[in-house]
Amino acid sequence: MIAVSRGGRGTLVEYRGVSVSYGELLAVNDVSFSVERGEILCIIGPNGAGKTTLLRMTSGLLRPTGGEIWFDGLRVDRMPAHRIAALGVTQLFQDIQLFDNMTVLDNVMTGAHVWTDAGLIDTSLRLATAVDEEHRVRHAAVQQLSLLGLAGVLHERPEALSWGERKLVGLARALLCRPTLLLLDEPYGGLDTEEIDRLTKILAALVSGGMTILMVEHLMDVVMDVADRVIVLHYGEKLAEGTPDTIRGDERVIATYLGD
Ligand SMILES: Nc1ncnc2c1ncn2[C@@H]1O[C@H](COP(=O)(O)OP(=O)(O)OP(=O)(O)O)[C@@H](O)[C@H]1O
Numbered sequence: 124m125i126a127v128s129r130g131g132r133g134t135l136v137e138y139r140g141v142s143v144s145y146g147e148l149l150a151v152n153d154v155s156f157s158v159e160r161g162e163i164l165c166i167i168g169p170n171g172a173g174k175t176t177l178l179r180m181t182s183g184l185l186r187p188t189g190g191e192i193w194f195d196g197l198r199v200d201r202m203p204a205h206r207i208a209a210l211g212v213t214q215l216f217q218d219i220q221l222f223d224n225m226t227v228l229d230n231v232m233t234g235a236h237v238w239t240d241a242g243l244i245d246t247s248l249r250l251a252t253a254v255d256e257e258h259r260v261r262h263a264a265v266q267q268l269s270l271l272g273l274a275g276v277l278h279e280r281p282e283a284l285s286w287g288e289r290k291l292v293g294l295a296r297a298l299l300c301r302p303t304l305l306l307l308d309e310p311y312g313g314l315d316t317e318e319i320d321r322l323t324k325i326l327a328a329l330v331s332g333g334m335t336i337l338m339v340e341h342l343m344d345v346v347m348d349v350a351d352r353v354i355v356l357h358y359g360e361k362l363a364e365g366t367p368d369t370i371r372g373d374e375r376v377i378a379t380y381l382g383d
């Protein structure tokens with residue numbers, strides 16, 4: 124168990140009656156909950172429950188057709204994705220999406236685009252600053268990769284790495300955005316037990332450093348271990364919400380999801 128008592132520092136994200144349709148399909152239906160600062164909140168539920176859809180709405184890749192999403196006191200559900208990213212929301216996608224024609228280091232450096240580009244008008248000044256910035260970004264990327272135990276593969280192509288290592292590269296890139304809120308879509312998928320342990324320790328370190336994590340995950344052992352709270356989605360609706368222990372004992376959750 125790595126879960127320590129956190130929370131009590133107020134709400135970071137609030138979903139108010141959020142819905143979205145893909146054509147005829149109501150993928151998320153009137154869902155309300157909040158994410159508290161400094162917690163790991165896990166979203167669970169069967170395939171097609173709307174978990175990824177909810178993350179995509181949070182990072183602005185998809186607009187709700189109803190309801191509101193608030194982040195850090197700002198309404199974000201009508202904002203373009205790049206503005207939401209600049210506010211401190213970063214998503215690690217289920218399929219990671221690394222650039223296979225670039226090195227691991229270059230992949231991770233692309234994560235910094237959120238906070239680079241100082242918006243300078245003067246081109247010569249911008250050039251000088253750009254060189255400086257390139258150094259800073261490279262340094263930050265090397266540091267991040269080293270922290271995640273990937274110092275040995277900086278100049279490899281992602282395709283040369285194991286799935287677990289690729290996931291960590293994706294995470295390093297996401298962390299280079301310096302997120303306040305990290306959105307993870309099945310980060311444990313495809314990892315072996317050693318890698319699972321490692322990722323759990325990394326996430327624990329991130330939240331103790333003040334980060335908030337909203338994570339979709341299928342592996343129930345992991346969820347029970349890392350989550351402060353759990354939201355259960357079922358056919359786009361919120362079926363239950365509570366601590367891992369409450370969720371584990373919830374009869375409706377057992378009947379509709381945990382039972383099989
Ligand atoms: N781009 C899309 N166009 C049309 N329907 C979609 C699209 N994306 C998702 N859906 C549908 O919306 C519903 C919710 O999908 P979503 O991907 O959010 O589920 P999920 O809970 O993440 O599932 P999984 O556990 O399989 O990843 C599903 O019925 C899915 O088929």
Ligand SMILES: [Mg+2]
Binds near residue numbers: 176217
């Ligand atoms: Mg999904």
